Amino acid sequence: MEQLALALWASVCGYQDIKRLRVSNWLILGGFLISFVYLYVKESSLTGATVNMAMTALFIGVCLSLPGYLLGRLGAADVKYLAALGLASDPLTVLYSLAFGCLLCIALFILVKLFKRSVEKSAMNEEVRLRRAPSKNKSFPFIFAMGAGLLAHLIINKII
Template structure:
């Protein structure tokens, strides 16, 4: 049940990231604050892991994302999104999400041309319009969503 709520939250973040190429602080920091309060009140993360597991997950996220942020590969919203996810889950989920996101990026890079030829013309126009508006900046939240979904299926 808790994974479904996290999936819905990630879907909202994904939708906003795809449309605007940014994720609002109310979505990222709001969930992070709720997860932190939950940790202090119950002593467990949102999915039921120990509070120390959520702390280690946050440390892993910072270790993996801050260098990318400093190098301009990650946006601040991506770091906050993954930090909030870490506070709500555990190291297993965070590492699985990173691996799943990486696999999703590779699959997308390999298959995107083929999928583009199969897409509906209306969908092509809409996506082309979005791509022209936003330039080179690519959203990362869709890959995080796919990685979390893969990890949730794998763990459960």
């Protein structure tokens, strides 16, 4: 049941990231506080990990996302999301959701490149081509990708 709550929280964060290209601080910090209170009261994370494993996952999440934030590749919400995910889960869940999220980003990047190439090769006029091409000033919703990675990890973990 706790994993379902974690999956629901990640889905809401991903949905909000797709719709607005930003995630509310209340949503992320609310998840962080709920995870912290749950960890303090139950002495285990939402995925059943011990307190030490949850703190290790928090540390891993921050250490893996902070360099991307400092280089300007990730937003502050991505760092906070991974910290909250680490507190709510275990190190493997953080690593798998980040890995699956990166694989999803690579797949979507390839699809966008193929789409751009097919749009450029077609005989459409300039106005239609510019309207259909992906925007260059919008960032990719990485929290959506990490949420999809978390859902994939939870599904694979339950099936195996």
